[in-house]
Amino acid sequence: MKIKKEMHHIHDKSYKDLFSNKKLLVTMIQSFVESPWGKDITEDNMELVNKSYILSDYEELESDIVYKANIEDKEVIFYILLEFQSYVDYSMPIRLFMYMSEIWREVLKNAKKIDVKSKEFKLPAIVPIVLYNGEYKWTVERKFKNVINKNELFGNNIIDFEYILIDINKYEKDELMKLKNIASAVFLLDQKVDVEEFISRIKEIAINFNNLTEEQKMMIRHWLRTTLNDDIKNKLGERIEDILIAKKEEVEIMTSNISRTIKETFEQTREEARLEGREEGREEGREEGREEGKIEVAIEMLKDGEPIEKIIKYSKLSENEVLELKKSL
Known part of the structure; x- marks a missing residue:
């Protein structure tokens, strides 16, 4: 994600x-x-x-x-x-x-x-x-x-x-965490990490970066609102950026709820992908069955000595495919 x-x-x-x-x-x-x-x-x-x-x-x-x-x-x-x-x-x-x-x-x-x-x-x-x-x-x-x-x-x-x-x-995460300023907070949130680590970093910034002013928190919040993936925002609303301006006692509850939502979303996406893969497998099976049916029709007609043009018409195979079958027989 x-x-x-x-x-x-x-x-x-x-x-x-x-x-x-x-x-x-x-x-x-x-x-x-x-x-x-x-x-x-x-x-x-x-x-x-x-x-x-x-x-x-x-x-x-x-x-x-x-x-x-x-x-x-x-x-x-x-x-x-x-x-x-x-x-x-x-x-x-x-x-x-x-x-x-x-x-x-x-x-x-x-x-x-x-x-x-x-x-x-x-x-x-x-x-x-x-x-x-x-x-x-x-x-x-x-x-x-x-x-x-x-x-x-x-x-x-x-x-x-x-x-x-x-x-x-x-920059290493620990190196940025020690600075506890607005520049290191922005860098922490813009590094390439997965969703769970991203939420964890917002939580740590909200709790431990005590030097950030309310104005600076609002600046980061606005930056997040601009740069966050639309799919993430649609699923989680404004809750991610709201962590930064929440009271410290609320931060733990908010991050836990968001992590749960992300996990449920991931499970749902994985199940949808599994079902889609199963349906694709069924369709491939039906396609393979149709191809096998065409070949069986062509083989029977070849055994009966039917002309190539007629076999092509009824089996729906190409001329080359019919000729190859004839060679193999």
Whole structure:
């Protein structure tokens, strides 16, 4: 039984809504990005840029989030690409390079020419981050120069950068549980697990993630409502996402009821499949019987010396089938 929708566009939109929240983004960077500048990122110095740099070639494929920050009085741009496809795309470094170039082009377009030509002018740093939730191992090159032919010949004479990869499915459950923040809660619920484990994780988050605010719980609840499989929602209503906002004494009862419903649904589905398989077997048997009947008719007519055309007409076999039977006799 599938838990989450397969369409990457649904995930893109829901994640874009989630990570448009500065608190969540800061939490993600500080929890999952190992860097000396991570400690300098705060909600106060971060600003969401409501502009997409997705190029027309990729507009049906991707979604992005852009933030600006001031670190030591210098502007830094965080370009976050949401990569939620079912396959790994090896053109990722090239795509990121194109988006980063587009951001710098926009900066230059809005700057005065005299400023650009001055000694003091600097382009803002761009930190590319890829957020990936696919089930396949990420084997794409992280460094841009590694997709340039014969890069080893040119050393530092060619452009290079390395993007940050946050691979949701690579984190262990215990590692995420220890963090107990909104970013780790989202990752826990988006990893590839079965339905029972999924319900168990919601239960643990509802009971043990005491640092989550009511607003953050509502954000996750909305995200679940958007991404949960329609079949799951139709069978269970809104009960799954309601676990997150229930009182702790109610959580155990709710999860037990949902687990029971899921088990009953599974048993019903399995019984329907068994009955369907039995009916298919009967139909196959009837078909085999019909074929055997045709062959018996043809054999009797061949023994009686009837012409081939007549045998084909009455047995419903093809000419080749009748000729093969004649050879075997």
